[in-house]
Amino acid sequence: MSTRRTTPRPAFLVIPGSVALAFLIIPLLALLWQAPWGDLASIISSPLALDALRLSLVTSLTATAFAAVVGVPLAWLLARDVFPATRLVRAIVIVPLLLPPVVSGVMLLSAFGRRGFVGQYLYSIFGIQLPFTTAGVVLAEAFVAMPFLIITLEGAFRTLDRRYEDAAITLGASSWTVFRRVTIPLIAPSLLAGAVLCWARALGEFGATITFAGNLPGVTQTMPLAVYSALESDRSAAIALSVLLLAVCVGVLVALRGYYLKGSSA
Amino acid sequence: MxxxxxxxxxxxxxxxxxxxxxxxxxxxxxxxxxxxxxxxxxxxxxxxxxxxxxxxxxxxxxxxxxxxxxxxxxxxxxxxxxxxxxxxxxxxxxxxxxxxxxxxxxxxxxxxxxNTMAIAMPPGNSAGVTSLSDLSRTDVITAACAVAVPCGSAARDLFARNGVTVRPVTFELDVRGVLGKVMADEVDAGIVYVTDVRAAGSAVTSVAIPADRNVTTxxxxxxxxxxxxxxxxxxxxxxxxxxxxxxxxxxxxxxxxxx
The missing domain is CATH 3.40.190.10 (Periplasmic binding protein-like II)
Structure with a gap:
């Protein structure tokens, strides 16, 4: 931080870097410039917008909680190489991250649709149909967002100093106690970072959701779907909803500035 | 005009x-x-x-x-x-x-x-849809277009004209979204154009709507x-x-x- 050397600023880095920055800033400013500021309050407080926002928050947080409960253990198993083919398992975990979300939606339909691989039994035995339900939205969001959490946590588990765990075991702690009282606190910053990445991805999820869960206000129409639907009829409403979503994201970024806005990694 | x-x-x-x-x-x-x-x-x-x-x-x-x-x-x-x-x-x-x-x-x-509207069903028609009024049954899962798109406003007019109350489970953003949900057998019925039914061939079955009760676009x-x-x-x-x-x-x- 306090070096006397003046940082060199070579043009071959400054110019493309500025292009990158402008590329990211211009759409942001354009959205704010086009926003219907006069009508913003009334559009955002409309039942449709509030329903979509509530639904988005509920489903993305539920999906993140689900991802944490089952994804953290999977990350641990991956980090400790308990699988015969860790690399293969990791590849499977990463697939939804690389796939176009609409393909994830098609896969989910094949698996959990009414005529799906698993879904047909859910439907015939329990009468459960996941598509077109809020649970279906959670499923779609968790499917595409969980890899972010797992990959972040696997890295954390791998770089963890295992002597702390060994010491706890030597002192007679059970493996559950070690995991809960030693391992998790040590990786807490990564858990938060992974959970936020996962949550942000879930909040923004569109393709898998509309493919698997459909588009019904109040039930499956999350904010991104509401924005896209509004584009069909009322562009200024779509922009207003986008501004609202942007505000939510900025709010989270500000709340977690310690993790994401730091100049150097701790 | x-x-x-x-x-x-x-x-x-x-x-x-x-x-x-x-x-x-x-x-x-x-x-x-x-x-x-x-x-x-x-x-x-x-x-x-x-x-x-x-x-x-x-x-x-x-x-x-x-x-x-x-x-x-x-x-x-x-x-x-x-x-x-x-x-x-x-x-x-x-x-x-x-x-x-x-x-x-x-x-x-x-x-x-x-174009005019038709009801498309998955080939088996397991819900037994035979007319527009069947779509108001609570056990019939129906897909339609969002009202902002022409197939959606047509579907709304169709329901109104025939005095049926239908609660679709999804409002798709184009008619092929509805047809896709029908072909995937995820819904029991969908309101599409007659031309979509023809295009889908044997992938769907359909119920025609009498001309005097139908809407056109x-x-x-x-x-x-x-x-x-x-x-x-x-x-x-x-x-x-x-x-x-x-x-x-x-x-x-x-x-x-x-x-």
């Missing part, structure tokens, strides 16, 4: 050009001959029929290439109004087209086809004002509306004539 007159003038212009190009002196009128690539934004219910018409057009005017951008009519209009580099716009209803015309982005539209087509290739754009518009081959292809795909 009928737009046939203006279209007729167009046809005259295009035919003159075509005749002069193909008939007598290729070099003389070459500057005004349709050539090059155009992009056509078309309603998703035209997904199957327009490529066939385009192939006929490209054969009729060698050197032309027609590319497509299919989607919900309202979204296509929004794209054009936002300055999308599109040459021709074809929507599934007149009100959607007027939004582009009134904004000064589309030229005078010609009505080129008419007419399809306008127009050249986009800012088109970089207005000659070919206008030629395509005239071709779809006036050529015997384009109209024959539309009939073969189940579209009625709007005049």
């Amino acid at each position: 009928r737009l046939g007159r203006v279209g007729a003038i167009w046809l005259a212009a295009v035919t003159t050009v075509a005749v002069s190009v193909i008939g007598t002196e290729p070099g003389a009128a070459a500057t005004a001959a349709p050539v090059g690539t155009i992009t056509v934004s078309a309603a998703s219910s035209l997904t199957d029929v327009f490529p066939v018409i385009a192939a006929a057009f490209e054969k009729r005017f060698p050197g032309t290439t027609v590319r497509f951008n299919f989607g919900g009519s309202s979204a296509l209009v929004e794209q054009v109004n936002a300055g999308a580099p599109v040459d021709v716009l074809a929507t599934a209803s007149e009100p959607t087209m007027w939004k582009a015309v009134n904004a000064g982005h589309a030229g005078r539209p010609l009505l080129f086809a008419k 007419t399809y306008p087509i127009a050249a986009v004002i800012s088109s970089a290739n207005p000659v070919t754009a206008k030629a395509f518009v005239a071709y779809v509306r006036y050529s015997r081959s384009a109209q024959g292809i539309l009939r073969a795909y189940g579209f009625a004539r709007p005049w």
